[in-house]
Amino acid sequence: EVKILPMDRIRIKKFIKYWHRAVLEEQLKVDKKDTISITNELYEKIGMSDALLKLSSVPLLCAMICALHYRNAMHLPTNKRELYEECCKMLLEKRDEERNIIQKRLNLSYEQKKIILAKLAYWMMKNNHVQISVEDAEKAIKRAIAGMNIHSDEKVVFKYLFERCGILREPEKYKVDFLHRTFQEYLAAYEIQREEDWGLLKEKIGNTVWQETIGICLGFAKKSIATDILEETLKKGTELCEEKKYLFTAIE
Numbered sequence: 001e002v003k004i005l006p007m008d009r010i011r012i013k014k015f016i017k018y019w020h021r022a023v024l025e026e027q028l029k030v031d032k033k034d035t036i037s038i039t040n041e042l043y044e045k046i047g048m049s050d051a052l053l054k055l056s057s058v059p060l061l062c063a064m065i066c067a068l069h070y071r072n073a074m075h076l077p078t079n080k081r082e083l084y085e086e087c088c089k090m091l092l093e094k095r096d097e098e099r100n101i102i103q104k105r106l107n108l109s110y111e112q113k114k115i116i117l118a119k120l121a122y123w124m125m126k127n128n129h130v131q132i133s134v135e136d137a138e139k140a141i142k143r144a145i146a147g148m149n150i151h152s153d154e155k156v157v158f159k160y161l162f163e164r165c166g167i168l169r170e171p172e173k174y175k176v177d178f179l180h181r182t183f184q185e186y187l188a189a190y191e192i193q194r195e196e197d198w199g200l201l202k203e204k205i206g207n208t209v210w211q212e213t214i215g216i217c218l219g220f221a222k223k224s225i226a227t228d229i230l231e232e233t234l235k236k237g238t239e240l241c242e243e244k245k246y247l248f249t250a251i252e
Helices: 009-027 032-047 050-056 059-071 080-098 110-126 134-145 154-165 181-195 198-203 208-220 223-239 241-251
Strands: 131-133 175-178
Touching (some): 009 050, 032 050, 032 059, 050 059, 080 110, 110 208, 134 154, 181 208, 198 223, 208 223
């Protein structure tokens, strides 16, 4: 069994250097000085952002961030929610567009793909799953597409999402998980705000597994809802002193 381990800062820096040399210099014929400047600028941004650093540890996502940075005229989203949304768009939509791949059998919109995957991610989070069987994934997708205007069964939809979107992977035979834990957390947060399932979120305050999802949800929530969640967080932090370090991570 072979696994791709996360890259550390040194390897991330090398990866960014090689990506820019191969894509900008060799393919796009960008001036060498400009390429070096763009490379250094991106690495500085990654070094100042925990969210970027976490994603950049995965080679595929690091390449995606390099492309996003260059495509957006050396600008990257300034908050986690916007960054994760841009990465989702690149994985779910722009890969096939840029390769001029036309789906004939099944053609889902970006929103449809996102909703299906968000429902899957939320179900996995609620059931404490990081990895599930293909069979369970298909069952979750069957529930997700019920009521949606999709004229294909769950097996076809799963195969499409798995093969074409790049956000799901097969860590071992007949098993499936998200390419990076961050995408599961972000999509679960998206589904929580879509369903307005704020009560469950408040129950998860203090649970370290949910702290990143709670933080992302605050970015989705209306001011009154976010305030209510923060007040509940502070209340629990006062009552349960031993959990304060987790609660204030969620507030962040």
